Amino acid sequence: MREKRTGRVTSVEVAAEAGVSQATVARTFSSPHLVADASKEKVRAAAERLGYVPNAIARSLKSQRTNIVGAVVPARSEYWQHLVAEISQQLAERGSQLLLFTFTKPSEVASVVESLRQYRVDGVLLASSFIDNDAVSVVSSLGIPAVAFNHPEALDISGSVTVDNEGGAALLAEHLVETGHRSVAFVGGDSETGSDRRRFKGASTTLDRHGIICPYIAAGSFDYEAGYNIAAKLLDHFGGAGALPDALMVAGDELAFGVIDGLRANGVAVPDDVSVTGFDGLPQASWAGFDITTLVQPAEELIRVALEQLASPDGDGQEHISVGGFVRVGGSTRRPGHTNLNNAEGSSQ
Amino acid sequence: MREKRTGRVTSVEVAAEAGVSQATVARTFSSPHLVADASKEKVRAAAERLGYVPNAIARSLKSQRTNIVGAVVPARSEYWQHLVAEISQQLAERGSQLLLFTFTKPSEVASVVESLRQYRVDGVLLASSFIDNDAVSVVSSLGIPAVAFNHPEALDISGSVTVDNEGGAALLAEHLVETGHRSVAFVGGDSETGSDRRRFKGASTTLDRHGIICPYIAAGSFDYEAGYNIAAKLLDHFGGAGALPDALMVAGDELAFGVIDGLRANGVAVPDDVSVTGFDGLPQASWAGFDITTLVQPAEELIRVALEQLASPDGDGQEHISVGGFVRVGGSTRRPGHTNLNNAEGSSQ
DNA sequence: GTGAAAGCGCTAACAA
DNA sequence: TTGTTAGCGCTTTCAC
Numbered sequence: 001m002r003e004k005r006t007g008r009v010t011s012v013e014v015a016a017e018a019g020v021s022q023a024t025v026a027r028t029f030s031s032p033h034l035v036a037d038a039s040k041e042k043v044r045a046a047a048e049r050l051g052y053v054p055n056a057i058a059r060s061l062k063s064q065r066t067n068i069v070g071a072v073v074p075a076r077s078e079y080w081q082h083l084v085a086e087i088s089q090q091l092a093e094r095g096s097q098l099l100l101f102t103f104t105k106p107s108e109v110a111s112v113v114e115s116l117r118q119y120r121v122d123g124v125l126l127a128s129s130f131i132d133n134d135a136v137s138v139v140s141s142l143g144i145p146a147v148a149f150n151h152p153e154a155l156d157i158s159g160s161v162t163v164d165n166e167g168g169a170a171l172l173a174e175h176l177v178e179t180g181h182r183s184v185a186f187v188g189g190d191s192e193t194g195s196d197r198r199r200f201k202g203a204s205t206t207l208d209r210h211g212i213i214c215p216y217i218a219a220g221s222f223d224y225e226a227g228y229n230i231a232a233k234l235l236d237h238f239g240g241a242g243a244l245p246d247a248l249m250v251a252g253d254e255l256a257f258g259v260i261d262g263l264r265a266n267g268v269a270v271p272d273d274v275s276v277t278g279f280d281g282l283p284q285a286s287w288a289g290f291d292i293t294t295l296v297q298p299a300e301e302l303i304r305v306a307l308e309q310l311a312s313p314d315g316d317g318q319e320h321i322s323v324g325g326f327v328r329v330g331g332s333t334r335r336p337g338h339t340n341l342n343n344a345e346g347s348s349q
Numbered sequence: 350m351r352e353k354r355t356g357r358v359t360s361v362e363v364a365a366e367a368g369v370s371q372a373t374v375a376r377t378f379s380s381p382h383l384v385a386d387a388s389k390e391k392v393r394a395a396a397e398r399l400g401y402v403p404n405a406i407a408r409s410l411k412s413q414r415t416n417i418v419g420a421v422v423p424a425r426s427e428y429w430q431h432l433v434a435e436i437s438q439q440l441a442e443r444g445s446q447l448l449l450f451t452f453t454k455p456s457e458v459a460s461v462v463e464s465l466r467q468y469r470v471d472g473v474l475l476a477s478s479f480i481d482n483d484a485v486s487v488v489s490s491l492g493i494p495a496v497a498f499n500h501p502e503a504l505d506i507s508g509s510v511t512v513d514n515e516g517g518a519a520l521l522a523e524h525l526v527e528t529g530h531r532s533v534a535f536v537g538g539d540s541e542t543g544s545d546r547r548r549f550k551g552a553s554t555t556l557d558r559h560g561i562i563c564p565y566i567a568a569g570s571f572d573y574e575a576g577y578n579i580a581a582k583l584l585d586h587f588g589g590a591g592a593l594p595d596a597l598m599v600a601g602d603e604l605a606f607g608v609i610d611g612l613r614a615n616g617v618a619v620p621d622d623v624s625v626t627g628f629d630g631l632p633q634a635s636w637a638g639f640d641i642t643t644l645v646q647p648a649e650e651l652i653r654v655a656l657e658q659l660a661s662p663d664g665d666g667q668e669h670i671s672v673g674g675f676v677r678v679g680g681s682t683r684r685p686g687h688t689n690l691n692n693a694e695g696s697s698q
Numbered sequence: 699g700t701g702a703a704a705g706c707g708c709t710a711a712c713a714a
Numbered sequence: 715t716t717g718t719t720a721g722c723g724c725t726t727t728c729a730c
Contacts, residue, residue, distance in 0.1 A: 008413075008492075010706090010707055010708085011707065011708070012707080020716080020717090021716065021717045021718080022707090022708090022717090022718095023709085023710090023716070023717060023718080023719095024715090024716060024717080026707090026708060026709065026710095027709090027715095027716090030708085030709070031709095034715075034716090035715075035716085036715055036716085039715080039716080053463075053466040053467055053491075054467055054707090054708080055410075055467065055469060055706090055707055055708065056464075056467035056468045056469070056708095057406055057409045057410050057415065057468065057469055057706090057707080057708090058410055058706070058707035058708035058709085058722090059707080059708055059709075060406045060708090060722090061404075061406050061407055061410050061706090061707080061708070061709095061722045061723070061724085062707085062708050062709045062710080062721080062722050063708085063709065063710095063722085064722075066406065068448075075434040075437065075438060076434060076632075081430040081433075081434070084430075084433075084449070085424040085425060085430070085451055088424065088449055088450065088451040089424060089451060089453070092450070092451075092457075092460075092461075097448055097450075097464060097468065098448065098449045098450075099417075099446055099447065099448055099449075100433070100437055100447045100448075100449045101437065101441070101446075101447075102434055102437040102438060102441075104438070108441075111441075112441075114402070115405075115446060117402040118402055118403055118404065118405035118408075119405045119406065119446065120404060120405070120406055142402075143357070224632075224633075224636060228636075228637065257636065257638070258636075260638070261636055261637035261638045262637070264637070264638070265637050283425075283573075284573075284633075287573060287577075287606065287607075287610055288577065288610035288611070288613070288614050289606070289609070289610045289613070289638050289639070290638070359722090359723055359724085360723065360724070361723080369700080369701090370700065370701045370702075371701085371702095371723090371724090372700070372701060372702080372703095372725085372726085373699085373700060373701075375723090375724060375725060375726090376699095376700090376725090376726095379724085379725070380725095383699075383700090384699075384700085385699055385700085388699080388700080403723090403724080404722090404723055404724065405724095406722090406723080406724090407706090407722070407723035407724040407725090408723080408724055408725075409706090409724090410706045410707065410708085410722090410723080410724070410725095411705080411706050411723085411724050411725045411726080412706085412724085412725065412726095413706075
């Protein structure tokens with residue numbers, strides 16, 4: 001018959017039970033090295049008997065550190081779901097907790113920020129491709145360290161960590177050129193976002209250097225639906241499957257999934273009629289059904305760098321870090337030697 | 350030149366600035382109806398001027414409510430990523446925050462529980478198909494309300510909310526029978542989990558009633574990889590594509606994605622050679638590439654019920670609620686009139 | 699309607 | 715090494 005009075009056991013009660021002062025109990029749990037082994041033993045035993053657990057809320061109030069990091073991310077994004085898993089894991093390793101906020105419309109971000117302030121989180125990770133600069137500046141004006149993810153525009157507002165969008169897109173473009181693609185179009189997500197612009201820039205600049213002009217076509221957003229819907233329009237635009245460019249560079253993996261499915265639904269073969277590349281390196285990108293050539297963002301490293309920036313002696317760490325990704329070659333793009341390039345005769349339809 | 354001293358403005362300072370007592374400031378933010386309009390006005394203005402935000406940590410310490418709900422979920426699961434988005438949204442509507450914990454191995458759950466205790470969350474949502482009863486009982490012995498998700502076995506330990514696994518699988522089985530399928534095999538995920546067992550039970554019982562014996566084949570886990578890998582073994586087991594049953598009922602959507610991709614990689618056409626059903630109703634299940642027939646779990650309702658249970662006057666709400674799902678018919682199963690049933694001659698390979 | 703005062707459970711000087 | 719003593723910033727009686 002243990003008498004674990006569910007929940008509200010305090011250090012005072014443990015102290016009484018153990019026959020020591022409350023301070024000794026506190027120290028046993030927060031700085032054990034300051035307590036004699038004998039006392040520690042008594043305290044631990046008493047705590048065990050009573051079912052005592054230190055109250056992190058009280059600790060936070062006193063120490064001004066919550067060990068909680070907030071993250072503000074879009075609710076329905078394969079990319080962010082992927083990152084959240086990584087964030088959560090790394091935070092756990094560092095002994096911190098993740099307070100997660102999701103939004104479906106950027107306008108919801110404002111109220112989220114309010115909660116973040118109230119909870120005095122130690123830092124905030126912002127999915128800021130989708131968050132306007134106003135929100136970012138509000139967050140960092142709170143005095144809580146913030147790091148914007150994929151949003152180097154946040155200059156002078158907060159730190160930021162970004163995959164090298166421009167460089168990554170350039171790598172993909174190079175790969176396409178090397179594998180014999182001579183005409184390429186870029187399918188963007190949300191042209192308001194920096195990621196989209198930079199990826200297009202990296203792609204078009206590189207292709208331009210090879211004498212290829214790369215048009216930008218907007219899908220409107222980064223989700224599957226948008227990709228699926230743009231596929232038919234793409235066919236219209238180019239005048240049929242036979243007239244498609246050699247390759248489509250799509251701004252994000254999830255969007256690319258939609259583009260591929262949309263094309264296939266319209267009888268276009270990928271990669272035989274057209275090669276498709278993605279961007280992100282999601283786990284699903286490696287699934288056999290898609291198996292897309294994509295730029296893999298080093299998620300583990302990105303998050304690690306971001307968390308280090310949050311933890312760094314506050315304020316000055318206003319750095320803007322860019323991390324390189326690498327190309328993963330999948331089956332959604334043709335290899336050299338592959339025939340069937342549309343430019344020749346037009347084999348399909 | 351506002352003088353928002355980033356962060357640490359307290360109600361005392363606001364009180365001084367507004368020329369009222371600290372208590373009035375506090376009331377203005379926590380129970381405004383107790384404060385005269387005139388005072389409220391002064392306080393609000395002063396707060397605005399100073400950039401004051403109530404400290405939720407202090408509030409929690411005093412009020413013994415954190416307005417934080419914890420969720421413990423597997424890190425890499427499409428299903429749980431889907432639910433987390435929903436949980437987060439609904440919590441926001443209720444003015445609560447989500448403290449998210451992920452685990453890759455069930456053994457990690459223990460340490461998570463420790464954090465949960467320390468943070469005195471108001472309640473915990475447990476992804477307990479993957480969590481052993483020990484962990485569940487530890488959580489609920491904390492005195493914090495817990496609700497187990499898809500784990501009705503948690504009887505007498507905590508409340509639970511579950512989709513009607515057995516009934517759902519039965520619906521799918523009925524659908525298969527109605528659409529002319531005469532031989533069916535069940536591909537399970539983790540046979541240790543209740544969801545898996547119940548789904549198989551619902552399927553096999555129903556099929557049995559129609560004179561169909563349904564073998565159980567274990568993929569080992571619920572992820573894509575497991576599904577992909579089991580496909581080849583399935584072919585071995587049955588002796589080639591032509592010998593496959595009319596339909597495969599797969600225990601979860603993500604697993605089904607893998608099975609389908611694996612089958613296709615082996616030259617098996619879905620649904621022409623074999624129909625495949627899933628279970629969960631993930632957004633990806635509707636993607637054109639898969640478009641699977643599946644049992645849709647009413648996520649919104651499941652979460653709503655779970656949160657209500659957490660919020661209910663504590664303790665007694667030890668209910669075990671089951672919510673029905675519905676069949677979404679996709680293109681991964683054959684319709685009546687469709688030819689090509691293997692049983693006839695064996696058309697493929 | 700408002701203020702004074704007593705904590706919530708802990709941490710962190712400071713003494714002993 | 716341990717105990718004593720202030721608070722951290724808020725909520726909430728209890729008077730006025």
